Amino acid sequence: MSASIVGLLFIAIMFVLLFLRTPVWLALAICGIAGNTALSNVQVAQFMAGSTTFDMASKYGLSVVPLFVLMGEIATSSRLSSELFSAARVIMSGLRGGLSVATICASGAFGAICGSSVATAATMTRIAMPEMRKAGYADAFSAGSVAAGGTLGILIPPSIILIIYGAIAEQSIPKLFAASMIPGIVLLILYAAIALFVAHRVSGQVPTADQVSFGERLKALLEPWQFYLLFIITIGGIYSGIFSPNEAAGVGTFAAIVISFLSRRLTVENLIRALRTTTITSAVLFMIIIGASMFANFVVQTRLPNLLIETAQAVGLGPLMIMTLIIILYIILGCFLEGIGMVLITVPVFLPIVTSYGYDPVWFGVLVVIVVELGLITPPVGMNLFIIQAQAPEVSLKALYSGIGPFLIAPVFLILLLFLLPGLALWLPAALY
Amino acid sequence: ASAETLKVSTFLPPKHAFNRMLTQWGEELAEKSGGELTINLFPAGQLGPAPRQYDLAASGAADISVVLHAATPGRFPMTGLAAMPLSYPSEGSNSAVSSKRLTELAPEYLAAEHPGTKILWMAVTPPLKINLADKKPATLDDLKGLRIRYAGKVFQQMIESLGASPMPVPPGEVSEAMAKGVIDGATFPFEAVMAFDLGQVVKYSLEPGMASATFAVVMNENSFNALPEKFQKLIMETTGPARAAAFGAMWDEGEAKGRQYAVDHGIDIVTLDDGQVKKLTEIVTPMIDASINAVDESGKPGRAFYDAYTK
């Protein structure tokens, strides 16, 4: 049996396991271990299982995962994210679907200090979901808004995925952050447009909210001053070079704790609770990262991605067609892999091809984040969807899958834009550096 | 005869000289074996991070891997002597010479430190230079109090012994870190100064280079022994000192290009005078002696190896 057949077989097995309620990390780990055994032998599988588990849990770059999750917890406990949301809500009032737009904007704003999509979605679920339900929004639409908004956490800098991409591709992380800024804002606008469209087209989804005066809107805008302070500390610190993008997660979280304590919004008890939930959530994420790395290790050895690209090149497909193929491959992978695992498998294979066609590695980094984002919200394995379900168990996965549908158009459209206007990503880093 | 494919792993970025050389070597194997012996290259740490590369080959999870000795501090004390400051064959510090010399000495001195594997060849980088953003390093004293990016224990110790602070900064971030004054300098070969386009931020480079990093290309012993004899022979013929020299020459060429880049970008390449070099030697000698003694005390011929390498 050839390696590619083994690869396809285990990808199929993983789908079956997932469908049969096997925990996501476990399905990935089983296929990684069994796949390696099938390709080589059980000793190789053992080596891979033992070393990957330890190596991923001791990777400096991944320390940002628990730190950003904790930042989300602290922001929730200290009502920081709820202030953000209410500011956005007041500003968007009077719009049909305004709460959904407010959710997306507040997610984008929170994403400006937090680099984790999952943490952004988790925070916003707890704040925005109950409000939308109270206002009579359909669960599917609300959950779709939160899931989509959450993806802004990794496109609007800081961003865990860009930190990892930068490490693999040896690109400057602040430059990558700068490159993803404008596409992040564009994506936010696209999501908001989709939300408004859905709200207007689909009857019974959303009632209209009350109007408020301009003065009230301005006042609401100034309300989340603690957030602005945090933003200045983290982004200012990164760009002035006081700390690295990696350290920004720790410094930002520490600043959030201190600010919340000083303004008497966080008690020691709440802090301990936040530490507990963060530890559990980040262990859940790490198990998936570890499982995905084992699976990635296996998929890489089947050489499926290489084979596909080599075949495409052999039949004479041009650069643009190959790029299209790469994006389609990413979208397919995104359906069943988690973001970090996806970056680990694909970037070493695709980056040399992409740069050989003259595409900028920084530009490609932005593209990778967008496809990873898309993966976070595409069924069946969409981390943001799972996190929302964990926070709001009463929303069914089925409703989530249907609610996210319309929002999937936005990242796809943004990818097109990025090809037509590479300056969207490349202008800001060029202007800054 | 059945076809064989060797699984080759590196942690280095896809376009790195090592990956180019291994691809070239793979093509040579394929050509000389009539397409029966080929390699599959897994670059950029796809099979495991830098500190895991040796284990990959030793355990058989990969057939061949590229080992950076400095990535696993404590594991290769004898090999580490070749990475000591100012420690080069007297014939020259360029990579072609040092890589070849180290490969020649490997069977006698280094094989024991690479158990379970067969060393195909060793590689020693061109010496890493100290590159500074603002301060002209007219004397060694000018380095005192500066923050300098390093990689690996040897450079950490050396930077400290020069009275500067070693800072761990990922290579991709050196440019901004220097531009913003987070660090005052970085230890890099000229090739990396060019690769990371530091022409705008580096104003001074210091020659001679301080020390080199060492690599080994190793093959799992069982994988090797399981190959048909003709393939074993082919592998032996296409590796060893000659391959090391060829690879070193490839590195030297890159280093020469990097140096030209530095000159073109107006980087002032400062050469320490004999008095300063002597002072530098005095500063680093205790560190070298301590490392050699530690190896000798463990019952291995550290001094003999060091002398043979620097002869």
Added chain:
Amino acid sequence: MSGLNRLSAAILRALLAIAMTALFLMILVIVADVAMRFAINKPLTGAYDGVEILLVISVFYGLPAVIAGRHEIIIDLIDHFVPPGFVEFLRRFSSLLSALILGFMFLSMIDPARQAYLYGDLKLELNLPVWIVWVIALGGMAGGVLASILNLFGGLSGSPAYPADKGASE
């Protein structure tokens, strides 16, 4: 709750407390390093190593709580199509798989841990032997295996240590 069950619950609680402490220390190490660089122009030696080690502790000692509390992410679409009895069967089946795989991972980690010891691997800045970090990781992993075995026998669902919250929910 039986004595054995109580003991297991206490162990798992202690492991989680260790993980939480490690996470908090990680923040302090990063902030101290940044502050020292900013204030006295000198980095905190070993900060990088420290973060890596604390991450290991936080992940591996958080793992038992995830398993015991059944916080893992699953896709439950099938629940709508099959009888509850079958769902329960699938749950038990994945508990079994989970115990087997965690056990396999634990055993797989012993060899690299031994090698870290035999080869004398050291952490770069702290000079700390790497095998110690492996032993720490194995401790957490053992907790995970313990939790997965408890799950096979009905789990600790009644235990006060793990309110039936889902991951990050409060």
